Amino acid sequence: MAIKKKDDVLLKIKDLRIEGYSDEKWIEIVHGVDLTLHRGEVLGLIGESGAGKSTIGLAAMGFARDGCRISGGSIEFDGMELTTTPESALRALRGSRIAYVAQSAAASFNPAHKIIDQHTEAPVHYRIQKRVEAQEDAMQLYERLRLPNPEEIGFRYPHQVSGGQLQRAMTAMAMACRPDLIIFDEPTTALDVTTQIEVLAAIRDIVDQFNTAAIYITHDLAVVAQMADTIKVLLKGNEVEEAPTEKMLNSPKEDYTKSLWAVRSFTRKQKNRPKTKGAVPVVSVQDIDAAYGDVKVLKDVSFDIYAGMTVAVVGESGSGKSTTARCITGLLPPTKGKILFNGEELPASYRDRTKDQLRQAQMIYQMADTALNPKVKISEIIGRPAQFYSGLSGGELKSRVDELLDLIELEPSKYYNRYPPELSGGQKQRIGIARALAAEPTFIICDEVTSALDQLVAEGILKLLDRLQRELNLSYMFITHDLATVRSIADEVVVMRQGEVVEQGPKDKMFKPPHHPYTDLLLSSVPEMDPNWLTTLLEERGVDNVGEASDASNKG
Amino acid sequence: MGDILSLVAKRLGYGVITLLVISILIFFAVELLPGDIAEAVLGQSATPETLAAMREQLGLNQPAVVRYLQWLAGAVQFDFGVSLITGDPVSSAISQRFANTLFLAAYAAVIAVPISIVLGVIVALLRNTIFDRVANVLTLTSISSPEFFLGYILILYLAVKTSMFPAIASLRGDMDFIDLLYRTFLPALTLVLVVTAHMMRMTRAAIINLLASPYIEMARLKGTPPWKVIVRHALPNAWAPIINVVALNLAYLITGVVLVEVVFVYPGIGQLLVDAVSKRDFPVVQACCLIFAATFILLNLAADVGAILTNPRLRHPK
Numbered sequence: 034m035a036i037k038k039k040d041d042v043l044l045k046i047k048d049l050r051i052e053g054y055s056d057e058k059w060i061e062i063v064h065g066v067d068l069t070l071h072r073g074e075v076l077g078l079i080g081e082s083g084a085g086k087s088t089i090g091l092a093a094m095g096f097a098r099d100g101c102r103i104s105g106g107s108i109e110f111d112g113m114e115l116t117t118t119p120e121s122a123l124r125a126l127r128g129s130r131i132a133y134v135a136q137s138a139a140a141s142f143n144p145a146h147k148i149i150d151q152h153t154e155a156p157v158h159y160r161i162q163k164r165v166e167a168q169e170d171a172m173q174l175y176e177r178l179r180l181p182n183p184e185e186i187g188f189r190y191p192h193q194v195s196g197g198q199l200q201r202a203m204t205a206m207a208m209a210c211r212p213d214l215i216i217f218d219e220p221t222t223a224l225d226v227t228t229q230i231e232v233l234a235a236i237r238d239i240v241d242q243f244n245t246a247a248i249y250i251t252h253d254l255a256v257v258a259q260m261a262d263t264i265k266v267l268l269k270g271n272e273v274e275e276a277p278t279e280k281m282l283n284s285p286k287e288d289y290t291k292s293l294w295a296v297r298s299f300t301r302k303q304k305n306r307p308k309t310k311g312a313v314p315v316v317s318v319q320d321i322d323a324a325y326g327d328v329k330v331l332k333d334v335s336f337d338i339y340a341g342m343t344v345a346v347v348g349e350s351g352s353g354k355s356t357t358a359r360c361i362t363g364l365l366p367p368t369k370g371k372i373l374f375n376g377e378e379l380p381a382s383y384r385d386r387t388k389d390q391l392r393q394a395q396m397i398y399q400m401a402d403t404a405l406n407p408k409v410k411i412s413e414i415i416g417r418p419a420q421f422y423s424g425l426s427g428g429e430l431k432s433r434v435d436e437l438l439d440l441i442e443l444e445p446s447k448y449y450n451r452y453p454p455e456l457s458g459g460q461k462q463r464i465g466i467a468r469a470l471a472a473e474p475t476f477i478i479c480d481e482v483t484s485a486l487d488q489l490v491a492e493g494i495l496k497l498l499d500r501l502q503r504e505l506n507l508s509y510m511f512i513t514h515d516l517a518t519v520r521s522i523a524d525e526v527v528v529m530r531q532g533e534v535v536e537q538g539p540k541d542k543m544f545k546p547p548h549h550p551y552t553d554l555l556l557s558s559v560p561e562m563d564p565n566w567l568t569t570l571l572e573e574r575g576v577d578n579v580g581e582a583s584d585a586s587n588k589g
Numbered sequence: 590m591g592d593i594l595s596l597v598a599k600r601l602g603y604g605v606i607t608l609l610v611i612s613i614l615i616f617f618a619v620e621l622l623p624g625d626i627a628e629a630v631l632g633q634s635a636t637p638e639t640l641a642a643m644r645e646q647l648g649l650n651q652p653a654v655v656r657y658l659q660w661l662a663g664a665v666q667f668d669f670g671v672s673l674i675t676g677d678p679v680s681s682a683i684s685q686r687f688a689n690t691l692f693l694a695a696y697a698a699v700i701a702v703p704i705s706i707v708l709g710v711i712v713a714l715l716r717n718t719i720f721d722r723v724a725n726v727l728t729l730t731s732i733s734s735p736e737f738f739l740g741y742i743l744i745l746y747l748a749v750k751t752s753m754f755p756a757i758a759s760l761r762g763d764m765d766f767i768d769l770l771y772r773t774f775l776p777a778l779t780l781v782l783v784v785t786a787h788m789m790r791m792t793r794a795a796i797i798n799l800l801a802s803p804y805i806e807m808a809r810l811k812g813t814p815p816w817k818v819i820v821r822h823a824l825p826n827a828w829a830p831i832i833n834v835v836a837l838n839l840a841y842l843i844t845g846v847v848l849v850e851v852v853f854v855y856p857g858i859g860q861l862l863v864d865a866v867s868k869r870d871f872p873v874v875q876a877c878c879l880i881f882a883a884t885f886i887l888l889n890l891a892a893d894v895g896a897i898l899t900n901p902r903l904r905h906p907k
Contacts, residue, residue, distance in 0.1 A: 094810060099801075128812035140803040145825035155811045188900045206811075214657055 042248050043111055043213055046092060050105035051088050051097065060105065061268040063088055065106065073244040077261030077278070079251055079293075080456070084267040086250045090216040093248060094131045095123040128155035132207035134236075136219040138199035142191035149187030150201075152206045152395045161210055174205040178235040196350075200234050200446060215240070217249045221256060225349040225514060226558040231474040233560075233572055237415035246423065248407045252487065254293065255560035258282055259311075259567040265500035266290050278564050293490065294562075299492050301499055303540050304524045306339050313376040314339050315476050315508045316361065316394070323353075323360050330356050333369070338476065338525075341502065343509040345523035345540075347516065347555065353532040354512045358418055358478045361510070362394055371562070374476075394423040395469035399481035401461035405453040411438075411464055412449045418471040437467040441497060459490035466497065478507045483518055495522050513547035520544065528552050592906070597894055604886040611882040612664065616657045619871050626673070643905030647673075660875070669876035673869050679876045683858065684854075687880060688698035690762065690850075690857035697780035702835055704891045709792025714819050716797060728786030740779045740852040745851055747775060758853040776853040780846065782839040790804060791834040795827035802826075828899035844881040 051063035063085040070076050078086045088101060096117035110131065115123060127133075136140035142537060143151060153167035167551060168187070176185035178201040191199060200220055207215050217236065221229040235258060240247050249260045257264055257278075264281040266273040267290070267465040274287045285291050306312070314337035323331040331353050338344045346354045350522055359365040361372055363383030372379045374393060380386050395418075398404035412434050419425050419433045433447040441463040453461055464483060469477050479498065483491035499522060500505060511518060519526060519540070526543040528535045528551065534548040548556065560566060627643035628635055644650055648659070663670060669679035708728075710719045731739065748756035759771045796819060801806060808822040809815075847859035854860075858877055865873035897903045 091810075096810060098806070124812045124814065126812070127810050133807070133810040135803055135807055137803060141807040141827070142802040143808070143822050145822075154808075154813065191903050193905060413661075461710050537604065 041072045042069060043072045043074075044068070046089075046093065046106065046108075048106035048518065049089065049092060049103070049108065049290045051085070051092060052102055052104040054100045054102075057106070059102070059269070061080060061104065062101075063092075066270070066272050068093075068265065070214070070248065071248050072246055075240060075247045075249055076265065077249045077257035077264040078253065078267060078269035079257050080273075081252060081489065083269060085270040086267055087218050088251075089267070090218055090248050090250050091133075093214070093216060094127055094133065096127070118541070125159075128160045128212075129161070129210040129356045130212050131212070131214045131216070132212040132222050134203050134207045135198075135213060137223050138203040138220075139196055139353045141203065141413050142199060144191055147188055147190055147204075148194065148202050148364045149207070152187060152202070152209055155206075156209050157585040159210060164258045167209065170211065171205060174208055174239075175202065177239060178202075178205050179231070180205075195228075197224055197232055200224060200228075201438075204232075204236055204239060208243065208245075211243060212245065214246045216249070217247055217260075219236055219251055222251065222253070227349060227562075229256075229553060229560070230558050230570070233567055236260070237567070253560065254282075255562050255566070259560060267295070282562055282564065295537065296496075299495055300521050303343050303547045305539065306342070306504070312339065314373075315375060315512070317376075318357065318361065319371050319372040319373065321360055321367040321372065322364055323356055323367045323434060325356075325365075328531070332359065332372075332528070334360075334532070334534055335370075336525075336527045336534065336537055338508050338510055340475070340508055341506045342524045343502065343511055343522055344525045344527060345511040345513060345519040346527045346529060347513060347519055348529035348535075349514060349555075351531070352529040354514075354529055355480055356478055356511060356532070357529070358510065360397070361395060388422065392472040393474050394478065395472050395474040396480060397462075397469050398589070399484055401458065401465045401485070401503065402453075403466075404465055405461055408456050410449075411451050411453070411456075414453070414464060415467045416469050418468060422472045433471070437471055440470060440501065441467045443467075456484055457490075459493060460495055462486065462490075463497065463573060465502045466494075466501070470501070470505075474507070476510070478510045478512065481514070482511075482514045484513070484515060491518075498522070516556060591896060593894070593904075595899065597890075600893060604890055606884055607886055608879075609750050612661060612879055613657070615875050615878045615882075616660060617653070619875055620653055622871075626869065664876070666878060669879075670872040672870055672873055674865075674870045679872045682873065683861065683876055683880070685856045686856060686861045689855070690722065690843060693776060693780070693846065693850075693855065693857060694779040694839065696770070696773060697784070697842055700777065701781040701785050702788065703836070704781070705788035706792050706831065707807065708785070709789040710819055710823055710824060712789070713793045713796040713800075713823070714816055715794070724789070728789055730781040732786035735848075736779055737848045737852050738781050739782055740776070740849055743779055744852075751857065756853070757802050758855040760856055773855070775822075775856050776846075776849050779849050779852075780842055784841060786832070788838055789832055792827070792831050795830040796823045799823045799826055825899070829896035832895040832899070833892045836888045836895075840885045840888045843884045 045471070046066065046068040048065045049063060049068065050061055050065055053062045054060075066089055067074070068087070069087070077192050078089065080086050086099070090107060091098065092103055093109060093110070095103075095110075095118060103116055106116070110126070113126075115126075126376070137580065142148065142196040149168055149171050151166055152171045153162075155482065156162040156167040156170070157164050161167075171187050172183050175186060180186050180198055180201055186194065186198070186202070193358070206213075220236065221232050224232060239245070242425065247260075249257060251257050260325040261278050263275060264278050265275040266281075266285075266287070266289050268289055273289050274281075274285070276286075281290070282294075285294055299438075316338040318337070319335050321331060322329065334353070334357055336344065336346075346357065348354050356365065360367045363379065363381065363386055366381035372381075383391065412431075413516050415437050416430055416434050419437070420430055423433070425433050434449065438448055443460065443463055447461055448456075448460075452462065456464065483494055486494065495518065499511065502509060509522075511523060523540045525538065527537040528543070529551070535551045536543070543552065544556070557570065560576070563569075597867055602877055609770040627640050627647060627649060631639055660670065667680050669683070671677065672679055672682055673680070708724060710756050715721050734742075734763070741818060744756045747754050748871070754775050756775070758776050760772070764772065787814065800823060805818060805822055813822070816859045842858075846857060847863060849855070850859040851863060861873065862877040864870075
């Protein structure tokens with residue numbers, strides 16, 4: 034992965050400016066970014082959402098999304114000036130010489146066609162290979178990317194293949210015409226940590242083998258540290274700084290970069306269970322089973338949450354974390370077992386619970402965007418539960434809403450009459466918190482509340498939740514797949530896998546060996562800032578023993 | 590595929606139940622009509638004696654439920670009783686007329702469905718261009734005009750002024766197929782104009798709706814030409830709504846053609862129904878309504894099955 038000679042420049046972007054159309058005028062969103070990429074080099078583009086990473090990545094293909102346009106600067110790809118090249122000639126580059134790997138492979142594969150037919154589309158279209166040759170080549174690529182059953186997997190439809198496998202199949206598809214440059218746009222963001230490793234390993238292998246240059250777009254520093262030769266940091270359409278990976282990690286120059294590096298510095302002191310005998314947990318989940326139709330999804334799940342404590346429930350997608358939350362709130366009545374609240378058994382279905390039982394347990398959701406009705410004023414979103422549970426109205430209601438807005442650190446007079454789409458992601462999540470607080474609960478379920486947020490914003494939300502917990506003596510059930518979040522906020526950890534609790538205990542014990550093998554797998558899969566982390570890990574585990582492969586071996 | 594067969598069987602079962610409910614509605618709705626059937630049939634020649642005899646003959650003395658069951662038992666075997674006017678069996682009167690209506694519907698559908706889907710794809714490809722707008726205005730105009738009005742316009746320009754086509758679509762037994770197509774062209778064209786807009790606009794909307802999908806962006810980033818993006822990547826995922834609107838329009842072609850048939854004096858089932866209603870020939874009315882209901886149910890069933898067959902998630906389960 035050594036940086037190539039200076040004269041071997043593949044892509045040279047100078048003073049790139051891109052405009053986006055909003056409110057009936059063009060607004061500049063990328064303000065003059067320079068970028069130079071040599072053959073075989075991997076450049077990491079990092080930044081928060083809105084930094085313009087994807088927009089710049091697509092511009093490198095001469096492509097602008099609907100509602101965007103390249104308004105200035107030059108993009109020179111292998112001697113060709115893309116800003117003045119006609120659309121038909123640009124199209125001939127795409128897929129053949131520059132390829133793209135999207136964030137969500139599940140959404141970016143066409144559900145109506147077999148994977149291999151989508152793979153062979155570009156090489157057949159460009160007459161690089163005949164269909165049958167292209168299919169054979171696809172199978173070879175699948176094998177190199179360590180996909181199971183490489184001869185057969187391409188003949189499945191996208192929905193028949195798992196997310197991690199699809200992401201590798203998409204990388205294979207990008208390789209179909211052996212392009213000079215691949216744009217990876219957050220290719221592992223939607224994946225579990227255990228699956229992420231195998232995709233990262235696969236991408237790195239194949240980029241090395243074919244000496245392909247790549248632009249790797251991500252918001253995850255630890256990931257980019259594994260992949261990139263050079264890192265460029267972006268903020269709101271401007272370049273902050275650029276340096277070789279090692280140098281960037283060890284001695285960032287700019288304050289913004291340092292602040293990114295310092296994120297996740299937030300920690301709080303771990304609390305322990307009350308020592309007094311006979312202390313009753315706020316929530317006690319006892320041996321519950323649950324099923325969706327005939328499919329059993331939870332088996333013998335038990336854990337306790339004590340007053341004022343945070344219990345993090347971790348596990349990969351499909352491990353039953355959110356289903357457990359649905360059982361506690363009564364949305365999905367368990368088929369076996371019971372849920373106690375302050376020692377009293379709760380009716381299984383929320384329909385049979387009293388208003389007071391309902392108010393005690395509230396939820397905050399992952400996607401604040403979809404969890405808030407965009408057509409309802411903030412005052413009403415927060416006011417409704419206050420009205421419903423506490424019977425407030427008129428002046429009392431207004432002062433309660435103001436109080437709640439104060440509590441979540443938003444100026445009441447400014448936000449009272451606004452609508453959710455006018456707010457930023459972090460602000461929306463704060464409204465979600467205020468809505469939960471409006472019911473005056475003692476227990477809140479936080480379902481991946483920080484996963485959709487940028488790191489700095491996420492940290493703010495964690496701090497807020499921590500402060501509220503201290504002030505209001507709240508108990509949290511914190512559902513997450515992000516172990517860094519667990520490290521910073523949890524008191525106790527419950528590890529779930531395939532609907533069962535694998536291991537549970539206080540955080541300090543859980544993060545120290547010896548672990549249950551699955552806990553160990555989860556912990557060791559979290560990327561670290563060390564650029565050699567992936568290499569070391571793969572050496573330790575062996576390449577055929579990461580992600581799903583190791584999953585299979587652990588099942589036995 | 591076994592899943593799909595059992596699903597079709599299940600839907601057919603529901604269809605039969607629906608049809609049963611509709612048959613009850615039809616029978617008792619006719620029952621509710623004011624006046625006495627015997628009186629209506631006899632008209633001015635009604636005397637107390639003839640009325641009594643007529644009622645006896647028609648079985649009107651029996652309770653309605655018994656008559657319904659008798660009628661239903663007959664209908665199951667395609668025996669809808671005897672026409673009150675002509676005295677012929679209803680089924681023989683209807684079958685030829687229904688065949689004529691099916692022919693006209695098929696004629697219109699064979700032209701309208703491909704045209705509207707191809708046009709829909711083209712306007713989706715050329716969206717927001719002049720072509721798109723002109724196509725939209727033209728099809729909207731044709732769908733907003735009443736079909737009898739469209740029919741008369743066509744007669745005026747294509748029959749009266751230029752005498753390219755006959756204004757009256759009368760049928761004779763000895764016509765060959767080409768002649769048949771020629772004579773029924775104007776009513777078929779009227780129907781085509783009425784149904785094309787709806788199907789075309791739905792095709793356009795269904796495709797444009799998908800253009801924001803990540804897999805469409807992926808296709809464009811693979812260098813796929815725009816027409817191929819639409820035909821290969823968007824259209825296969827747009828079939829479900831398109832099939833549904835096509836089925837609805839096919840049902841309209843069979844059951845909603847009364848006015849067109851009247852305008853062109855076409856001997857279809859719609860005209861028969863109008864005649865039967867005006868003459869109070871209730872067995873014929875009931876039979877026609879039942880056939881219309883069955884057509885609707887069958888076409889909707891076909892649409893559901895079609896939507897399932899075009900969905901790879903349902904066709905190829907995990």
